[in-house]
Amino acid sequence: MTSSSIAILLGLLLAGGAATAQSEALDFGPVARRIELSPEEVQAASEIVISAGLSTTLLFDAGLRREDVELEGRDRFELVDLGQTTLRLVPSSRVTAADTFRLVVHFRDGAAPVSASFLLRVHPVKAQPLIEIYRGRRTVATYQQEVRELRAELTRFKEENARVVAEHEAPAGLAGLISTTAMDEHGVLGSNVSAAVSLEAEKWFTSSFVRTYRSTARVAVETHLAVKAGGAPWRAKGAMLRNKAGAELKVLRIWQEQILPDEEFKRLVVEAVAPAASVQGPFSLKLWEADGPRTLTLRNITFPEWP
Structure with missing residues (x-):
């Protein structure tokens, strides 16, 4: 399969997909939490x-x-x-x-x-x-700061809601990517970064390759994973995509085939929002299951340069 056909197939997958998608919203940066006694x-x-x-x-x-x-x-x-x-x-x-x-x-x-x-x-x-x-009593400054943070959070929720509504109303396939401005005339760029990426979960998983993709406002990481013999089935519950400076990309969804302990490689894709200015790698991708101890970390992930 050529790289161009892989990019088109991935674009179709990100727009709709036949398998169940999961998502877990992540905040853009850490803020102080307040507890009042x-x-x-x-x-x-x-x-x-x-x-x-x-x-x-x-x-x-x-x-x-x-x-x-x-x-x-x-x-x-x-x-x-x-x-x-x-x-x-x-x-x-x-x-x-x-x-x-x-x-x-x-x-x-x-x-x-x-x-x-x-x-x-x-x-x-x-x-x-x-x-x-x-x-005790809080200062006016702390209340003002909390109001600013709540307003910023409300703005993020409004933007996220608008994005979800737009994607729900958009058509599937390439038309959906175009209508949501996730893709322009440059299409989707792909890159095989398997040689540079390291896997920190060797006792539970093996990975056959890692590919990364980029469009106007989205990035995706694709890998094929297998659970080692004797392990239990594994499904990612959440994902975090962060660069060395601590900046995180907002993860939109996780798509994966069922990963069973039969040592067969299955595909997993993580998609994130990434305007051109925010893609300053390399990144590490960490995935975790719902309640179990098995986490998966891929390090030194880079994305194709955008035109």
């Missing part, structure tokens, strides 16, 4: 998302009793750095997806509430980098 009522433990090897910092507006911090499974964290008003956590590689750890902190001044409880839940990649915990 009420002194009048007992609050349930707030859930915080952590990931192996990634840092999560809790910033409190009151001093902590450092000697009384309670962290379940402390030996499974490679870093627990406790300051006067901060707590930085880095889980080790021993944690697995869906693990939970209870964290309790006590405040030094004795004011209500005297303590706060948190539930740390492990996700393969989506650690929340900064959590701000308030017990």
